[in-house]
Amino acid sequence: MITLEDREARFASLADACLEPVRRYLARRADAATAEDVLADVLLVCWRRLDEVPADAALPWAIGVARNQLRNAQRGVRRQERAAARLADEQRVAGGSPDVSALRDALGALRPADAELLRLWAWEGLQPADLAVALGISPNAAAIRLHRAKRRLADELGRTGP
Template identity: 60%
Template sequence: MNSDDRRARFEALAPAVIEAVRRYLARRTDPATADDVLSETLLVCWRRLDEMPAEHLPWAYGVARLCLANAERAQRRQARLTARISAFLTPGPPPPGDAGVTTAMAALRGEDAEILRLWAWEDLAPARIAAVLGVTANAASIRLHRAKQKLRDELRKTGAVAGHEESTEGRRP
């Protein structure tokens, strides 16, 4: 199939797919996620147009279902990342919302944010982080320790609670 035929086929079936998949997703998730998943579904449909059967709608629903599952996994990973970082930084249950952690993470250098994500989100120990980064386990441990400290500092700047700020042990009132 040449590119003009391919484009014509996609343009012919896209309106029906878009509306049906949009309704399908609207019943299953929030509007922002639905829009993202719809875009991803259409991209997969375009890439795999030659594999799309004549009964394209059930196939497109299947693609949307898998794309939605991927988006939900990503949201759960983000929530785990926020909870893990919050738990590390604050005693007790994590605070409601993640705006402070998100702001603090955004203020970090890319390398520091990445090592924290590998630790918190991907649940990697320093030895495995070392393999990802191509450094020694000792270097990864040091970088992780420094990144955690930088995150604490950023949280202090934003006014978010950063765990045990300061020990009062041995001090007189």
């Protein structure tokens, strides 16, 4: 049986061999903050899947993990941009015309529950019935909360933007 000390030693060896090459790989493909976030995710995957890391190909395996984690992070950014655009379209229909950064700021100023509700609606495309299931509330409550969250967002945009 492998002891915790043996596992920690193996992980330390893996990290020593792979940390800087993976950091350089990520730095060439993403901004510094994203690269560091993805690097942390890579180390977490390496720890969790330590038994799957091939002894003779640890670096290529870690770079493959980094590549996948970076794609996940980039998909997240694209989802955020689509959500912001969708919310901006909703505001244009309502008569406003906020820019995406104003929309992000306004979304960030909302209560976390409202922001999450709007993200579920905009990013994930959940309608009130689906929101009800995800949040464990009735469809009517979900529709009311979504309506109120949209109104709060519009109010916030009115305070901070054009």
